[in-house]
Amino acid sequence: xxQINLSARxxxxxxxxxxxxxxxxxxxxxxxxxEAVDIASTSVVNYNLNKLVEHGLIERAPEVSRGLRLVGQxxxxxxxxxxADSKVVTQIPLVGKIAASLPVPQPEDFGxxxxxxxxxxxxxxxxxxVSSTDLFALRVTGDSMIDAMVADGDIVILxxxxxxxxxxxxxxxxxxxxxxxxxxxxxxGNRVRLQPANPMMDPIYVNAxxxxxxxxxxxxxxxxx
Amino acid sequence: xxQINLSARxxxxxxxxxxxxxxxxxxxxxxxxxEAVDIASTSVVNYNLNKLVEHGLIERAPEVSRGLRLVGQxxxxxxxxxxADSKVVTQIPLVGKIAASLPVPQPEDFGxxxxxxxxxxxxxxxxxxVSSTDLFALRVTGDSMIDAMVADGDIVILxxxxxxxxxxxxxxxxxxxxxxxxxxxxxxGNRVRLQPANPMMDPIYVNAxxxxxxxxxxxxxxxxx
DNA sequence: TGCGAGATCGCACACTCGTTCGTATTTTGA
DNA sequence: TCAAAATACGAACGAGTGTGCGATCTCGCA
Numbered sequence: 001x002x003q004i005n006l007s008a009r010x011x012x013x014x015x016x017x018x019x020x021x022x023x024x025x026x027x028x029x030x031x032x033x034x035e036a037v038d039i040a041s042t043s044v045v046n047y048n049l050n051k052l053v054e055h056g057l058i059e060r061a062p063e064v065s066r067g068l069r070l071v072g073q074x075x076x077x078x079x080x081x082x083x084a085d086s087k088v089v090t091q092i093p094l095v096g097k098i099a100a101s102l103p104v105p106q107p108e109d110f111g112x113x114x115x116x117x118x119x120x121x122x123x124x125x126x127x128x129x130v131s132s133t134d135l136f137a138l139r140v141t142g143d144s145m146i147d148a149m150v151a152d153g154d155i156v157i158l159x160x161x162x163x164x165x166x167x168x169x170x171x172x173x174x175x176x177x178x179x180x181x182x183x184x185x186x187x188x189g190n191r192v193r194l195q196p197a198n199p200m201m202d203p204i205y206v207n208a209x210x211x212x213x214x215x216x217x218x219x220x221x222x223x224x225x
Numbered sequence: 226x227x228q229i230n231l232s233a234r235x236x237x238x239x240x241x242x243x244x245x246x247x248x249x250x251x252x253x254x255x256x257x258x259x260e261a262v263d264i265a266s267t268s269v270v271n272y273n274l275n276k277l278v279e280h281g282l283i284e285r286a287p288e289v290s291r292g293l294r295l296v297g298q299x300x301x302x303x304x305x306x307x308x309a310d311s312k313v314v315t316q317i318p319l320v321g322k323i324a325a326s327l328p329v330p331q332p333e334d335f336g337x338x339x340x341x342x343x344x345x346x347x348x349x350x351x352x353x354x355v356s357s358t359d360l361f362a363l364r365v366t367g368d369s370m371i372d373a374m375v376a377d378g379d380i381v382i383l384x385x386x387x388x389x390x391x392x393x394x395x396x397x398x399x400x401x402x403x404x405x406x407x408x409x410x411x412x413x414g415n416r417v418r419l420q421p422a423n424p425m426m427d428p429i430y431v432n433a434x435x436x437x438x439x440x441x442x443x444x445x446x447x448x449x450x
Numbered sequence: 451t452g453c454g455a456g457a458t459c460g461c462a463c464a465c466t467c468g469t470t471c472g473t474a475t476t477t478t479g480a
Numbered sequence: 481t482c483a484a485a486a487t488a489c490g491a492a493c494g495a496g497t498g499t500g501c502g503a504t505c506t507c508g509c510a
Contacts, residue, residue, distance in 0.1 A: 025294030069250030
């Protein structure tokens with residue numbers, strides 16, 4: 001049995017490819033990998049990717065953009081829940097908070113273990129058949145989402161995904177404004193119309209490349225005391 | 226249900242994306258699709274891909290090479306989960322709708338039988354130990370509750386009670402105005418201050434005898450789509 | 451101290467690939 | 481039958497993207 005000896009960078013790269021693929025349905029580019037794991041030079045990413053090929057962990061198609069494939073795809077660790085014969089509740093990790101001034105927490109920020117206190121229970125009738133590993137929840141802090149009809153203390157239940165369909169309610173990071181917001185998403189040409197849920201508020205328009213979709217909003221939950 | 230009507234080309238494209246993805250692990254480019262289905266122009270492929278997006282069969286990431294994803298091809302739906310022994314959901318009847326112009330439905334209005342479709346499932350962690358016979362749910366219609374941060378289509382989960390403590394969020398019927406509203410309740414002397422959940426809105430003051438408490442709000446649930 | 455292999459960096463070339471635009475052809479509906 | 485809408489075409493632009501190369505850095509080892 002060959003001993004696999006990966007550097008920290010190579011592990012990060014592998015991990016990133018895995019999550020990127022799951023979220024987007026297509027592999028990342030060399031530059032996207034570099035940005036994600038803090039490598040300035042594309043050639044270094046290329047170098048490490050070739051190392052991963054040598055170890056047999058990935059395959060590459062030469063001269064092909066996003067020409068990556070994971071081999072030996074390991075299943076993602078499951079949430080700590082029991083299976084039973086009837087379906088009722090999905091447990092969703094409450095992984096952080098969301099505010100206008102904060103970017104949405106990323107998976108590497110919280111890893112795959114969750115505090116038991118930070119599990120939100122949601123009836124499956126609400127989240128549907130979405131895989132529970134794609135779900136996460138954030139607590140809203142501050143009143144900055146008022147135009148999305150979301151109050152301080154509300155819990156937003158999201159499906160992690162980076163692209164959306166028109167009309168979806170999404171959590172987006174606006175790079176130019178340095179701002180997180182919840183809006184309805186409409187791609188119109190090469191700009192995006194972000195429409196507040198509150199019908200009395202006006203939409204804002206942003207160039208598509210400045211809109212980073214963090215997840216699609218499935219539900220909003222407010223408990224009063 | 227909308228009838229999906231695909232042209233032969235669009236079917237071929239969809240089929241090709243599927244097999245290409247399975248063989249390569251990454252999606253095809255527009256030109257690869259064109260070559261496979263005998264389309265000379267990339268713009269025609271682009272055109273038909275957008276049609277598939279309109280039908281909700283694929284998703285596209287703009288300006289991204291191979292930025293395709295099939296929808297409805299998700300990995301197997303997660304197995305439903307549940308605690309082995311304890312009961313984790315309470316079923317609450319959705320007995321009607323609530324709007325500013327309507328009084329809250331009374332028990333005699335809906336009796337003790339409910340349509341099975343009109344049962345809302347709520348985790349017990351949200352409603353606590355409240356007897357399920359005291360619980361009911363209403364669907365908000367219209368935008369009249371915007372100042373309570375409650376949108377059209379939201380579901381309000383209530384405990385039926387006629388008195389409230391200061392700070393409770395309650396559904397009240399204002400007899401003088403002929404109006405139903407959701408507010409925070411504060412008894413101040415012999416008048417009542419009703420404070421909107423939205424901190425930007427001002428409270429209203431009503432004589433105590435004109436305030437008919439219909440129930441205490443336990444939670445508000447909003448599902449998107 | 452000196453050496454050499456592995457790892458990293460910056461950069462630029464050339465190909466890849468989504469998008470756009472003007473035009474042509476086919477289909478649709480009154 | 482005619483005009484509008486839908487679909488198709490071809491070409492070109494420009495940003496996206498993999499690759500190659502020389503230089504620099506790190507670290508173990510003699």
